[in-house]
Amino acid sequence: MTPAVRPADILEQLDAAAEEFRFPDLDNGYSYAVDARLHGYRDAGRRALVVETIGYSPRAGNLTGSRPSRSETFRQIADALATGDRTLYAPKAQPNTHWSHWPESGSL
Template identity: 35%
Template sequence: MRSAEILEQLDAAAEEFLFPDLGHGYYYAVDARLHGYRDGGQWALIIETVGYSPRAGNLIDVLHVFGNCLTSGEPGLDNSDFLDRVDNWDEIEDLDEPETYRGGPVVIRGQKIAVAAKPGEDMVDVLRRLVPRHRELLLADEEELRRRIRVDIPEVLRLDQWNHPDLAGGLRPSESEAFRQIADVLTTGDLRRYAPSLPSNTHWSNWPDSGSL
């Protein structure tokens, strides 16, 4: 296993629009998390992007799954990698004013959450307020994370913030300082290889064009 092999897979995914785009026009960015796994010559990388999709009518955690030890599917995405999080969407969205909050608690994975929001507010603003207090409900649990990778491969890296490449700006994963270093960690197991010099940009405020289509 070499770092170049990992980056080649990520670049190929980016060319097929299967690598996470935090500025995706169909999803309002809400949150993100990265998981790295390795064991001997095997590796896996899962990047979660939580976003509000007006077209799908839900808050969705999209799992982008890569590696050389996948137990099902191909690197990137399959249909089961899109995880709806809100159980009562029809109750909280104003049917007469789509993308607008109707009021009431938001039920996420069976848990009723009261939000500090008034009817008539933009839905994306209401959903973003769920972070950080309730972000663990939005992000994947172990069962969801391990669905397409080996259940026994150790997680060696977890990032809640990093410098993500701007795909729309033409930057490939292999040209990203963060992902070059992440590939080195997955290759060597040496966490010291991840020593970023660039600031994190994964907060939704850094992607103002997300959800704009």
Template identity: 35%
Template structure:
């Protein structure tokens, strides 16, 4: 395995708009997580991007799946990689004021949450407040993560924050310090290859244009 091949897959996905874009105009950024997997012959990377899409009408964890060992589908994401998290969306969005919190509990994957919010607030603000206390409900569990990769490939890297490339600004994944170093870890198994010098920027506050369209 060579890191250049990993980066080529990332770049190809970016060209097809299948690489995670935290500043996507259709989705308000909420939370992220990154998982790296490898053994002597296989590598896989899953980047979770939790966001609120007013068009889709839910809070959704989109799994971006890459690797040389995918058990189904192609690198990037498919329909099955969109994981809606709110069970009672019609009860929390004001029917007369779209994108506005109606009030009441939010049911996330069967668990009832009483958000610290008042009716009339922007829904995106209410949803972002679910993090960090309830973030594990928003992010993928092991079964969801393993849907398209082998169940026995070890997870060797997990990041809750990192420096993510601004795709809209023309930066390719292969030009990103973060993903160059991650590619090295995935191909060598040497965790010392991940030594970031740039500050993390994955918090939603760093992507003010997300959800702006």
């Protein structure tokens, strides 16, 4: 039996990735955002969150400034991954992954 994972544990890992500049930032001035996708997986023994970002970047860099734990969406994702209850992921806001929502993307 796999030990229980709390949503707070998942958010802590996501926040740590953001602090270490290993979390996707769609508003990165060094990269022209094209698309973003998020996939969550869970079974009895494993959990995984895959964030795909597609963009053109003439330079390398990551300027993330926001912690995932401050986002309602990522809090809901953590709840769903921790419990396996898909109904806990029910975002109220419309998706904002379209490139036009990230005006600073590629502006540097």
